[in-house]
Amino acid sequence: MLKNKKMVQIYNCHPFVSQEIIPIKNEPDLICCGGDSLFVVSAGGCKIEVFDIRDEGPKFLCSFATIGKVLHITYSEVGDYLVTIEEKNAVTSLRAYMNWKFHVMEMSPVGVRMVGHMTQITQKEQMEIVEMPVSEPPTCISCCPVEGDLLVGCRNSLVIFCLKQQSEHGELPRLDFECSLMLHLTNVTPLQVAFCAGYIGVITDLEAFILKLDPVNQESKGTEKILTAESKLATQRSGRQKQALSKSVVHSDQDNFIVCQRPVELLGADCSSCGISIKLEWLGLPDEQSKSLEVNIILYRCFAPDYSQGYAVDSTRLHSLQLLPMYCTGNLVESEELCGNKKLLSLFCFFSLPHTGYLYTVMNAVELIATYQYSENSQQAHLTLQFLHVITSSKLQCYTTRCSAAAARQEDPYIDTDLKACPPTNLDVCILRMQLFLGLKSICHFKNHIILLTKASAEEKVGKEKVSRKFQSGKSSSPVRKPKISVEAEAAWNLYVINTVTAFKLYKEMVEYSKRYQANMTKSCIHLLNEAHLLLRGALMDHRLTDPAEKKKLLAAFKDSCAELGDCFSRFNVKNYRLALPYYKMSGLSLSDVISRDVSAIEEGEQVYRKSFLVYLKQSLFEEVDKELSKEAAFKVLQIFSISEPSHLPHVICSPCMRNTCPTAALEFLQKLEAVQPSCLVTLAKATVALKMKDLQLYRREMARYNEIPLVLGFTEEPRLLVSHKNELVIPTEFARHLKETQAGLLVAALVSFHENSRISLEEVEIFFKVLCEESAEDEAAPQLMVDFWEALLVYCAHESMIQELLFKLTVVYIQRICGKQRLGARALKTAEDLMNSYSQYGLIFPWVNYITPSEYIRTNDYPEEVQKLQSLLCGPSIGVSHIQPLVEQLPQNDNVGLSIRVLCDTRLGKYEMCVDKLLDQCPQAVLPYAYHEMKEEKQVLWWKKLLPELCRRIRGNGCESHLLVSSLKETLSVVANQLDPLDFLNLLPHDGAAVFFLPYLLQCCNYKQAS
The missing domain is CATH 2.130.10.10 (YVTN repeat-like/Quinoprotein amine dehydrogenase)
Incomplete structure (x- = not known):
């Protein structure tokens, strides 16, 4: 048995x-x-x-x-x-x-x-x-x-x-x-x-x-009145x-x-x-x-x-x-x-x-x-x-x-x-x-x-x-x-x-009974308090409980029971010490109340600060609670961690609960810690205290001690130096606002590191930058710092879905700025050339694109740099053109910028014949560079099936007045003569054409074949 x-x-x-x-x-x-x-x-x-x-x-x-x-x-x-x-x-x-x-x-x-x-x-x-x-x-x-x-x-x-x-x-x-x-x-x-x-x-x-x-x-149902089924x-x-x-x-x-x-x-x-x-x-x-x-x-x-x-x-x-x-x-x-x-x-x-x-x-x-x-x-x-x-x-x-x-x-x-x-x-x-x-x-x-x-x-x-x-x-x-x-x-x-x-009276007796075991029988004390807690929980779960007054009294006793259990797990040296955290949460006690209860017990000389109490403090300070500790309670928290776990002091100072901390006292505690255990995080904590004290000289001295990479790692170790939360809202700290004005690149790099280390989501970052830039002159939906963040994140992002999301966001911003031709007050951290040289998603702009929109044309027509960034994206390997095709329709129809973007999109979609027609209509000088770059290998047949007949047709229509088209035709004939047999080349020539014009190219074709 x-x-x-x-x-x-x-x-x-x-x-x-x-x-x-x-x-x-x-x-x-x-x-x-x-x-x-x-x-x-x-x-x-x-x-x-x-x-x-x-x-x-x-x-x-x-x-x-x-x-x-x-x-x-x-x-x-x-x-x-x-x-x-x-x-x-x-x-x-x-x-x-x-x-x-x-x-x-x-x-x-x-x-x-x-x-x-x-x-x-x-x-x-x-x-x-x-x-x-x-x-x-x-x-x-x-x-x-x-x-x-x-x-x-x-x-x-x-x-x-x-x-x-x-x-x-x-x-x-x-x-x-x-x-x-x-x-x-x-x-x-x-x-x-x-x-x-x-x-x-x-x-x-x-x-x-x-x-x-x-x-x-x-699936099948019988018709007998008496049904028999084996188990x-x-x-x-x-x-x-x-x-x-x-x-x-x-x-x-x-x-x-x-x-x-x-x-x-x-x-x-x-x-x-x-x-x-x-x-x-x-x-x-x-x-x-x-x-x-x-x-x-x-x-x-x-x-x-x-x-x-x-x-x-x-x-x-x-x-x-x-x-x-x-x-x-x-x-x-x-x-x-x-x-x-x-x-x-x-x-x-x-x-x-x-x-x-x-x-x-x-x-x-x-x-x-x-x-x-x-x-x-x-x-x-x-x-x-x-x-x-x-x-x-x-x-x-x-x-x-x-x-x-x-x-x-x-x-x-x-x-x-x-x-x-x-x-x-x-x-x-x-x-x-x-x-x-x-x-x-x-x-x-x-x-x-x-x-x-x-x-x-x-x-x-x-x-x-x-x-x-x-x-x-x-x-x-x-x-x-x-x-x-x-x-x-x-x-x-x-x-x-x-x-x-009644359950309430028996609970009170069991709590009093448990005090007999507090001194030397910890297990029995906790066991009896657990029994008392279950007694109240059972009374609250009884469906026959119909009296609201009795219910209210039991709830008050239940919270008191949770507080008693929280005290036991936080003060006694027990294996399951982490239970102090949930029991204190269920008790409804504020952080100040818990600190007062435990500190009073410590000051009586009964025990030292237990690991369980420190775990509760860490978790409570880490949570973005709305209630702030008083100046005295905040100083007491600093004292507790300076004695028990000084390495956690930078994290404590960054807690929203500690906003009322005396900066002078906090700086003193940090200096003591730095003398024993220096680190970049301690330096950043001292810098944020210096900002609170409005001591810019101390701030600059602390920030100058490390270059950008260690600083980014320090911010990643404690994101609350820059980002705070309140009522589920993302709020930039004073440190973040100061970096926006002085070291925007460091701020963007830190946010990228936060995202890549799963410390913050993409949506939260976007809210962060909108709140940070809401008082600036930027009226658009995407502030420049947010665009800088998207561009920087492309370097580290490994998930294809995230890459496509970022590319789409950037395309939307680029097109909006191109359509509005905005000259923003805030300069981008990266130029188009920087992006092309550093990021694989940004490709080198194709040569034929420069024939449509040369640099002089962009400057003369007051276009923003986003033109080249968008062209570079479309020349890159990653962007999904089908998703941005509806956005491209917003671009002007009658200028070269819109033409270059449309031709790039159509080329990515394989619409080469349509691209040739558009270039012949609006920018014939780019036709041959386009053909040399795009009509290769299996697409080379477009030279004689599309480009050659189209040039002949347009020259006849213009009465041979277009020297650019004639020059393009000659170049096209030279390319075709080197690729086809003489008979095939002859069949391509127009029947009503002047033989004198085409004979040199026919002779070139024959000589090429004999040589090969």
Whole structure:
């Protein structure tokens, strides 16, 4: 059997505030509670008495007789009905009691009907008894706390009755059941069952397993009324192996040995080897939902018998099976609003052996989160959201649980980060209290009440008076209110209502208790504070929390708990010291408050500054918070880091929280650090302090100590020297504004380094430059420093998508400036020649482009330098022309600049013939340089297929008046004559041309071919 090797933390807190005895005349046999009521079945078994157990104290409400002797009883809050298993004349029956509150007098009329058969009620307020027949005698029952459906366990099957509302003859809706599903179990006889939201728990003597009903999509649908489907978990062992696993002991008559089975734990998909076969049988009318349902086993455990207490079956079997749901609260831990939706968040399963209890979480992932080792044999156990209550023969034990920790991790994805934290689910088991009682037999729980049924034996009666005095002497015991009842009845049995203390009061006591361990038992102190924190978290996650005032008080205590845990992790030398950060964040304390709390503890001489406290300070100072520290608090921070971690002082001084720092004090601390550990970062920090002091001489002296590259590395190590954030806005610092006026190149280089080291995004850089240049004379959307940054970033950028984005941004700016012919006040850091010589994305401008736009033309027409930069980009290898083609249409149609850009774009797109036409129309002198540069290799055929015929056509049209065209024609003929055969060349010549003009070129063609 799996055993928990962790320690059991034992405390002596007081979760029980008082106890009361219920004034009942007849000896009780069975009890259950719910809906502010306690249901007591008399020892005779044919009468149920109901008591109101709200805060005012137990009061008799009503009683009613049952048809047979009650063997089992349970209550459903959804639908407000009771279900019993009754026996009469050796026949076991299943019955539900509806409208039981209306049975004020025992002689009141009662309606009896079969399930599914609504009868006409003669009175508006009348109790109904609903008979629910099952094919096998029922042995155990359970109601779903979410839907109100009923699960019935029989010898080899489970039956589900769905709760529904029906209305006939215009009457108000009435509750009824529909028998919908039967699960046939092979070789399994349920001892107890539990049912919640499609999850079914079953225990036998030594086996426990959880079934889950899952919807599935079926491609083919049958037409039979009764559908049978084998479980996906196929049996992987033979029937003989299954019997060996399902029986706890195998006796061998020949060898006189007792062979015990091995304990087994299977989770999730591994449960396929458990050997349990399940069949689904639909009993109601089939619908689309029912036809698409399958059953899976998600948890299986088999235990070996425990013979430490003898061979009695009762001392070894499982008991107290329970499924406990937790609901979504809408992050109530952070908000004072109350969530009205009741949506299932987590589901927990508990079952127990006599000496050990097991708590699992079964939604999403199946996991064992706690194992409880009892000090003696348990009679019964009951799980709540915050506690596990266990009764032995003489003790009521109260353990803490981890349900809220597991549920919090499912509800909040930011748990266990630097923002939030929650104690783990694997804390050591903690028992808060062991209260003495005599003859404990049964326990049930509702809200803040625990109901105990005691029946003392003859031996126990002897020491009753002594034990009673011991109980009343405890701190938690308030005066016990006892009605006047007979001595005989009091000595034989009692029915107690134990009132539990509120979560807020118990939290306060646990915090006070933890102070005992602060000096030398750090682990115990933190453990108890974790338990107190989980207590509050569980109370806040309880869907029954409806009082806004109570919610507000719990939230205040929750924040106080976070502060206490933050103090522990920041002051104690513990392994998980980083938890101080999220707990302080959750506490709502300001940075000044935390500094004051920890510094006060340090000054008392208890300890030194721990690493955890420094981690919290670093993280808090690094975050761009709006609240600034006072001058005194800022000086205290400088003192702390100068003592504990002086190398971090430059980073501390750059924090927005430290804006009120005294510059003189900061400079003094930095000078001390520089004497021991000089660095460029320290120099830059001194420079920014000098600017704050308006000491420009000191500033220049510090900046002159390093050249540009070390300075850029220093800025990269601490970007907040130049860039600050406030309310998600990017703001340049005073240092950055000064560099803009004095060393703009250094500023741009630093921002490029920030981006390449993932310290700042491209969008943030653009916002930075817009804010930095908003007061200058630059009215356009892209200030010159931003354009300089884009151009510089092209050198270092390696991602193709980023390169294309930058090229597009630059093209937009270049075209806008060309169209506006703007002469900007701010000069660019790089000229077109610098870019062509340094950056691979900027290519050398093609020679034929200079024929269209020579330098004199650009200067004469007052064009900006961006013309050459754009031409250089289009001559480079990287730019995607198809993306910028629509932008080129903005350029003027009738000047050479626009012509050069259009021809460059068309050439990149392969439109050579169109380019020839444009050049012949607007700049014929560039045709031949264009042809020599572009019409090569496979494009050389354009010389005689496009350029030669086009020149001939244009010369004939102009009457041979264009000397430039004639010169181009002669040059073209020379090129063509050297490339074609004489016959092919002859066929190209125009038939109406003058032979004298073409004969020299024909002769050249013939001579070239003969020579080759």
